[in-house]
Amino acid sequence: MLISHSIWAQECTTISMTGNPEFPPVTWNQKDGTLTGAYVEYASTVMKELGVKPEIEPSGNWARAQLRVKRGEVDLLLAPYYNKHRALWLHFIHPSVSLDPAVVFVKKGNQFRYRQFADLKAKKGVLQRGYSLGVQFDEYAKKNLSIVWVNSWDSAFQMLMMKRVDYLPHSYYAGLLQVKKLGLENDVETLEPPILEDKMYLAISIKSPCVSIIKRLSTVVERLKTDQVHGRINGNVYKNLQQREPTYMRSFVWTRIEPVFGSVICGRVPI
Template identity: 30%
Template sequence: MAQEACKHLLASGNPQYPPYLWRAPEDEGRLVGANAEMMQWLSKEIGIPIEVRYVGPWGRVQEEVRAGKVDLIAGAFFTVPRTEYMDYFHPPFRDTRSAVWTKDGSKLKYRKWGDLQGRQGVTVINNSFGEEFDRYARENLKITQVASLEQAIQILQKGRADYLVYEDSPGDAFLAKMAITDIKQLDGAVAKEPLYLTLSHKSACNTPELRGKLARAVYKLSRTTQMNDWIGQSIQLWRKQNVPGQ
């Protein structure tokens, strides 16, 4: 029965994640970017159509995957709680770097997580920066979570937070879109985390056969430099669509 049902897969992901994923300006129900390109390649490899759709903000995406309404996440960090509702495919298809961002003139010097103690941070709700940092932040840091990266950047710019924690490439992309030049990334990574393809436990398509196909495809992709090409193309597309003067 599961095999009969599996004629189509629905994928989603963090919609504020350029150059990996963002909403298409001409069709905001669709996600584009390097990870969307990867999903189209994956579709050909496994022989099943994959639609990459906007279903809401990142927190909503995770809820939809938990419920089995979305089959695949096109890019998620590993956390133990997420293994309760989705399978991870190894190896990861990309390594990412998360950074601390501050306004120009900030006296915050960042070398280690402890340097953030006693200061007010901001990030995006339901975002993970890896199991270790997430745990440290819960126990030791004051980090407000807001609905979107644009909102988090505005809070930092208005001085209502001392720092922002977010990934480097998406952060750069949104600052360029918002024409903000007085926020900078500090040296030293908060975390370097791999991005994985995941499949919902409750997906009607979650069968041993499909898991095997996905695992083989992800392994094949890891042996190439194709992801770098998709990222390069997606940076150019994002700038053309979003950055003033491009």
């Protein structure tokens, strides 16, 4: 075992990373298909501190990104929330690095009183397939809530606009950018308080040779968190995204009619 561990340590000079292509400012795909975002920049900063070369790999969608890491095809998953199912195939690097609290988005005019998870019981929600809001919400939702799952956030917001669902839980900054991209600033609002203060992580596949650097990774993550490096990176990325909105908007076009649960709605897809 010691010999194997030593070999793994020598092999981990490069680490492949992937994440959600529809989660700005945390992670998202640019027009040319490359994955970028605050967590990409943050993870790259961490790896450079360790002398490990980061290789960023786009994966098509969030469910596919998770599957590739689960299979060991990619070493590291960017910004997943912790849940017990993911813990079966991921080593979560502690401490967590929080960038974006989760809130409830609703269509303007369809607001309702929200103070706790139980207030969602009589409502229908929508989420991107493969998306997790952490153990507490996930387990409550599985037992108590009516959730529609779709392949993209664009489809989710369109369902919200069509009143096919009542609410959409999403990370605050990522949701605001999605709303702006879709031109829904005057049609959508958020409820208070947040569903949860997010706890995102860097997480390594249990099948990756880079499990050997977990302890060193945690040390660097803790130090950078104390120095508030992640907050500065997130703020800069979000600010740049707002300034470059036309470029970001042009990376998506209305080109596909996407069937969702028996109906047809328009969806934006990357080109």
